[in-house]
Amino acid sequence: MAGKAAATGTAVLLVTANVGSLFDDPENLQKNWLREFYQVMHTHKPHFMALHCQEFGGKNYEASMSHVDKFVKELLSSDAMKEYNRARVYLDENYKSQEHFTALGSFYFLHESLKNIYQFDFKAKKYKKVTGKEIYSDTLESTPMLEKEKFPQDYFPECKWSRKGFIRTRWCIADCAFDLVNIHLFHDASNLVAWETSPSVYSGVRHKALGYVLDRIIDQRFEKVSYFVFGDFNFRLDSKSVVEKPGTPCLCYQHGTHAKEGEENQ
Numbered sequence: 052m053a054g055k056a057a058a059t060g061t062a063v064l065l066v067t068a069n070v071g072s073l074f075d076d077p078e079n080l081q082k083n084w085l086r087e088f089y090q091v092m093h094t095h096k097p098h099f100m101a102l103h104c105q106e107f108g109g110k111n112y113e114a115s116m117s118h119v120d121k122f123v124k125e126l127l128s129s130d131a132m133k134e135y136n137r138a139r140v141y142l143d144e145n146y147k148s149q150e151h152f153t154a155l156g157s158f159y160f161l162h163e164s165l166k167n168i169y170q171f172d173f174k175a176k177k178y179k180k181v182t183g184k185e186i187y188s189d190t191l192e193s194t195p196m197l198e199k200e201k202f203p204q205d206y207f208p209e210c211k212w213s214r215k216g217f218i219r220t221r222w223c224i225a226d227c228a229f230d231l232v233n234i235h236l237f238h239d240a241s242n243l244v245a246w247e248t249s250p251s252v253y254s255g256v257r258h259k260a261l262g263y264v265l266d267r268i269i270d271q272r273f274e275k276v277s278y279f280v281f282g283d284f285n286f287r288l289d290s291k292s293v294v295e296k297p298g299t300p301c302l303c304y305q306h307g308t309h310a311k312e313g314e315e316n317q
């Protein structure tokens with residue numbers, strides 16, 4: 052998704068991607084993905100670019116650490132990104148902490164022509180000017196430039212931990228303040244269970260988790276600003292309605308002949 056702030060002429064590009072599969076086959080999938088990403092950057096030429104990743108590091112984070120480092124290094128040092136002289140990278144790499152690990156990765160790139168951009172310090176409750184390139188990982192809970200939470204355990208289906216949560220950052224460009232929220236909601240753990248009710252139990256969990264995030268970003272702790280929530284919402288069709296809703300007559304083809312559904316095909 053790309054957009055422009057009309058008042059200042061600042062081009063803003065917001066991208067979200069579940070990148071789990073990239074780390075299963077980094078030599079092929081990762082190269083192809085980066086090539087397409089650079090093409091998007093070339094097409095839109097943003098001044099401020101936000102990339103929100105989910106499942107960062109793949110299914111086995113510990114085994115993929117070297118691939119993670121290579122991916123980040125490539126993004127920060129590639130010729131395609133050479134005009135972006137400031138960057139902030141936030142990687143949740145604390146995979147040993149089941150209570151906190153979300154496998155979220157948030158990347159922010161600032162073009163050299165963009166002046167006077169600030170990021171909010173949630174602990175000091177003030178903005179700080181963004182300079183240079185910085186990478187934060189491991190325990191993001193202690194990083195004051197963001198808010199990161201894993202959803203409470205009772206939100207998880209059957210109370211089984213999985214890597215679902217959100218990361219929030221706040222920015223100010225030309226006196227325009229806004230929040231960017233990287234989010235990963237719950238998937239349907241079982242299609243059979245999803246068919247049992249309409250809406251499904253999983254849809255209810257996603258709704259509850261999204262409400263939790265929205266309540267957090269508009270509460271009374273900080274000044275309210277505009278916000279953009281983009282990530283992997285794991286939207287699904289209403290399985291029960293899709294399966295049970297009577298279908299319209301269709302044609303069934305076999306051996307070059309056809310008949311209406313329910314009729315014998317001669």
